[in-house]
Amino acid sequence: MMISKAESRGRADLYRLLSRLYEREADQALLDSLRGLSLPEDNDDLKQGAAALRDYLAAAGPDAVDELAVDYAAVFLAAGSAEGAAALPCESVYTSPRRIFMQEAWEQVCRLYAGKGLGRAEGRADLMEDHLALELAFQGWLVDNGTVREQKSFLESHLLNWLPAFAADVDKYGRTPFYKAVTRITLGFLALERGLLEGLESGELSMARSFSVRNDRLAPILARLKEQYRVFAPKRFPKRGLKGADLIRYGEIDALTDIVYKEKSHLSAKEVFYPVSQTLFRFNGEECTQEEPADGREIILLARPCDINAVRRLDTIFLRNGQPDLYYARMREKLHLFLLECKEGFDNCFCVSMGSNVALDYEAAVRIDDICALVEVKNEAFLPYFQDEVPIDFAPEFVSENRRAARVPEIRREQLAEITVLDYWKQFDDKCIGCGGCNTACPTCSCFDTVDVIYHETSRDGERRRVWSGCMLEDFTRTAGGALARKTPGANMRFKVLHKIFDFKLRFGEEHMCVGCGRCIDRCPKDIDYLDAINGLSDLLAGKEG
Amino acid sequence: MENIMLPSPHKILSIVKETQAEYTFRVAYEGETKHGQFFQLSIPKVGEAPISVSGKGEGYIEFTIRKIGRLTQGIFGLQPGDVLFMRGPYGNAFPVDQFKGKDLVVICGGTGMAPVKTLLNHFYDHPEEGKSVHLICGFKDLGCVLFTEEIEKFKGKFHVIPTLDNSSAPGFETGMVTAHIGKIPFNSFEDYNVVIVGPPVMMRFAALECVKHGVPEDKIWVSFERRMSCAVGKCGHCKINETYVCLEGPVFNYSRARELLD
Numbered sequence: 001m002m003i004s005k006a007e008s009r010g011r012a013d014l015y016r017l018l019s020r021l022y023e024r025e026a027d028q029a030l031l032d033s034l035r036g037l038s039l040p041e042d043n044d045d046l047k048q049g050a051a052a053l054r055d056y057l058a059a060a061g062p063d064a065v066d067e068l069a070v071d072y073a074a075v076f077l078a079a080g081s082a083e084g085a086a087a088l089p090c091e092s093v094y095t096s097p098r099r100i101f102m103q104e105a106w107e108q109v110c111r112l113y114a115g116k117g118l119g120r121a122e123g124r125a126d127l128m129e130d131h132l133a134l135e136l137a138f139q140g141w142l143v144d145n146g147t148v149r150e151q152k153s154f155l156e157s158h159l160l161n162w163l164p165a166f167a168a169d170v171d172k173y174g175r176t177p178f179y180k181a182v183t184r185i186t187l188g189f190l191a192l193e194r195g196l197l198e199g200l201e202s203g204e205l206s207m208a209r210s211f212s213v214r215n216d217r218l219a220p221i222l223a224r225l226k227e228q229y230r231v232f233a234p235k236r237f238p239k240r241g242l243k244g245a246d247l248i249r250y251g252e253i254d255a256l257t258d259i260v261y262k263e264k265s266h267l268s269a270k271e272v273f274y275p276v277s278q279t280l281f282r283f284n285g286e287e288c289t290q291e292e293p294a295d296g297r298e299i300i301l302l303a304r305p306c307d308i309n310a311v312r313r314l315d316t317i318f319l320r321n322g323q324p325d326l327y328y329a330r331m332r333e334k335l336h337l338f339l340l341e342c343k344e345g346f347d348n349c350f351c352v353s354m355g356s357n358v359a360l361d362y363e364a365a366v367r368i369d370d371i372c373a374l375v376e377v378k379n380e381a382f383l384p385y386f387q388d389e390v391p392i393d394f395a396p397e398f399v400s401e402n403r404r405a406a407r408v409p410e411i412r413r414e415q416l417a418e419i420t421v422l423d424y425w426k427q428f429d430d431k432c433i434g435c436g437g438c439n440t441a442c443p444t445c446s447c448f449d450t451v452d453v454i455y456h457e458t459s460r461d462g463e464r465r466r467v468w469s470g471c472m473l474e475d476f477t478r479t480a481g482g483a484l485a486r487k488t489p490g491a492n493m494r495f496k497v498l499h500k501i502f503d504f505k506l507r508f509g510e511e512h513m514c515v516g517c518g519r520c521i522d523r524c525p526k527d528i529d530y531l532d533a534i535n536g537l538s539d540l541l542a543g544k545e546g
Numbered sequence: 547m548e549n550i551m552l553p554s555p556h557k558i559l560s561i562v563k564e565t566q567a568e569y570t571f572r573v574a575y576e577g578e579t580k581h582g583q584f585f586q587l588s589i590p591k592v593g594e595a596p597i598s599v600s601g602k603g604e605g606y607i608e609f610t611i612r613k614i615g616r617l618t619q620g621i622f623g624l625q626p627g628d629v630l631f632m633r634g635p636y637g638n639a640f641p642v643d644q645f646k647g648k649d650l651v652v653i654c655g656g657t658g659m660a661p662v663k664t665l666l667n668h669f670y671d672h673p674e675e676g677k678s679v680h681l682i683c684g685f686k687d688l689g690c691v692l693f694t695e696e697i698e699k700f701k702g703k704f705h706v707i708p709t710l711d712n713s714s715a716p717g718f719e720t721g722m723v724t725a726h727i728g729k730i731p732f733n734s735f736e737d738y739n740v741v742i743v744g745p746p747v748m749m750r751f752a753a754l755e756c757v758k759h760g761v762p763e764d765k766i767w768v769s770f771e772r773r774m775s776c777a778v779g780k781c782g783h784c785k786i787n788e789t790y791v792c793l794e795g796p797v798f799n800y801s802r803a804r805e806l807l808d
Binding site for chain 2: 281285286288318326327329413416417420452460464466477479483491495499503504506507
């Protein structure tokens with residue numbers, strides 16, 4: 001069963017209406033609106049409460065507003081009665097042993113509201129934070145903005161825990177049937193809500209998770225997302241590419257039109273969470289001080305399946321190879337991966353061969369065209385942004401066949417000696433100029449150098465940065481003493497190819513490092529074709545075997 | 547989460563000139579290091595480089611650094627009293643426990659003596675833990691000889707063959723270390739280990755020479771010097787095939803080291 005956005009809207013509206021009823025005395029307009037109200041009648045409390053309310057309203061005369069004001073004051077404000085002969089609508093009164101205001105429950109809800117950035121609403125300054133009116137209003141806000149777990153938790157810990165006792169007091173002290181009926185309805189509605197939320201949490205019920213959004217409606221959604229998140233996507237940088245062409249790389253977007261979804265980005269998404277150059281710490285002659293991130297906001301990264309699958313490979317290096325790296329970990333924690341659907345692929349893509357055409361560990365998936373976007377939301381925290389949109393049935397599709405394919409050789413460790421000395425690698429000695437462009441474009445290349453930058457020639461004040469490096473650079477293995485472990489471009493090419501399609505998997509299990517995005521091929525100024533290099537090796541080994 | 551990239555300051559206690567190009571920095575340090583481990587030293591105005599611990603004592607450790615090229619030059623502007631940033635110790639170590647009660651052969655070339663010096667001193671100070679120690683230490687020429695005093699000291703308890711590559715001098719043999727491996731009485735040993743540290747070419751030929759003299763491969767231990775920007779398995783510089791020298795090395799049994807192919 002699916003719960004539609006209309007139902008969510010109805011739920012939040014009913015919370016707000018109930019909140020208003022407890023907040024202050026009823027006026028004529030409120031009574032009029034109640035007359036036309038249709039309420040759910042899913043349980044006895046709801047049925048009987050609604051019937052009692054209808055009866056009261058039907059019989060209510062011109063004095064009803066005054067009559068209800070007196071009743072409100074008597075029941076909820078304890079006007080004209082000895083202490084205790086009222087139903088004071090604050091949770092602390094019902095949950096503290098001495099039945100007094102501003103106890104533990106009050107402190108808890110204050111913290112909860114503050115945690116959501118909610119202050120006291122205008123005109124409600126005279127109400128305690130744990131007043132029923134405010135608790136119902138908050139629960140309504142959670143329906144719009146919170147997760148199922150948050151809604152269920154607040155409902156159980158801060159509404160249902162005291163409502164039955166409160167309702168019993170209203171029954172006892174109420175003078176008209178009106179507030180008794182309202183309380184009955186409240187009880188019935190909250191019971192209904194509990195069932196709904198339990199169903200949603202257990203998965204028996206589900207919220208609509210896929211939506212169709214017209215592009216003009218996406219703009220305000222993006223604006224709302226940008227209040228809380230930095231949003232990155234492939235973006236066009238005019239005339240910044242090779243030979244004056246446009247460069248497409250990941251950048252923070254301001255508008256939907258910034259997203260380049262019809263072309264492959266020249267650089268991968270890694271620069272968003274693993275910057276090209278990053279200050280690790282600052283130092284003087286005495287001490288080092290860790291650099292803290294300038295922007296604490298979380299990040300939404302809209303990326304294709306290859307790039308999303310590449311994130312897991314970088315995680316492997318930075319978080320699981322030896323101790324985890326703090327700088328990477330703290331960026332990674334902020335990262336929310338949104339899948340940019342990729343159905344066709346592009347020139348030189350071979351993701352299908354590498355098994356990275358499908359990515360399922362995303363928080364939302366998006367199909368964009370010129371008219372609208374289809375969105376599937378997996379992480380509930382993002383549902384509120386899309387709840388008002390048209391529910392549809394959408395799940396992203398993936399490339400099932402590329403124009404090119406890799407024949408990844410099954411290499412055994414003991415073949416390595418033979419592969420290392422193959423003349424095959426020498427073809428790259430003359431061709432490769434060691435520019436490292438392939439490493440830069442690769443979504444899984446993770447290597448870096450550390451570089452110290454000194455602010456003034458005569459001082460020791462400066463900072464240490466880590467800067468992307470690459471195994472195809474001439475000096476990549478050069479030690480302080482000047483020795484070079486791999487001396488030729490051919491040896492470097494062998495190192496790179498084997499890392500991407502052999503030894504990463506040998507070390508970490510699971511998957512090859514290469515995701516088959518083909519950017520290294522697109523990027524090479526000398527037209528070295530890495531896919532041909534893999535396939536050539538494969539053929540050579542097959543020939544030798546046979 | 548611990549910040550594994552953040553170094554800490556350590557005071558330089560003294561700087562001793564070993565040769566025209568090599569200096570030993572004694573740095574204040576409290577803590578354990580194992581024989582063969584290294585630190586990432588911050589070289590002012592440049593960055594970090596992995597440097598082996600060449601000596602240790604109460605409250606200090608030593609690094610012997612060659613003044614060569616751009617990378618290490620910055621460190622030679624420092625004076626005793628200045629602060630050196632470093633992090634570590636990193637890497638595994640020579641398996642001293644496996645060496646106990648057995649004969650030990652150490653073959654080193656040039657600055658390759660630095661990473662084995664604390665190991666040698668361990669068996670010098672605790673002769674009861676080992677049996678015989680044979681040391682072949684090769685240097686290019688007389689001007690390149692390191693740790694002269696300690697080599698003299700070792701002669702008191704060890705069988706020492708100091709040698710110069712292609713010149714002669716009193717107290718030194720002539721020739722590469724490989725030329726002297728035949729002098730080691732492997733046949734008289736009951737059980738033994740061979741440690742080889744030096745430039746890659748020297749290690750390769752010394753190991754081959756040992757094998758030629760009947761040394762089983764798994765009795766040989768080598769230590770790799772690699773470029774490292776992180777020493778914690780991230781920067782990729784020291785990787786050989788599926789092996790990260792910083793995490794699994796720098797000390798390797800030769801039976802494994804010979805499978806690591808650059």
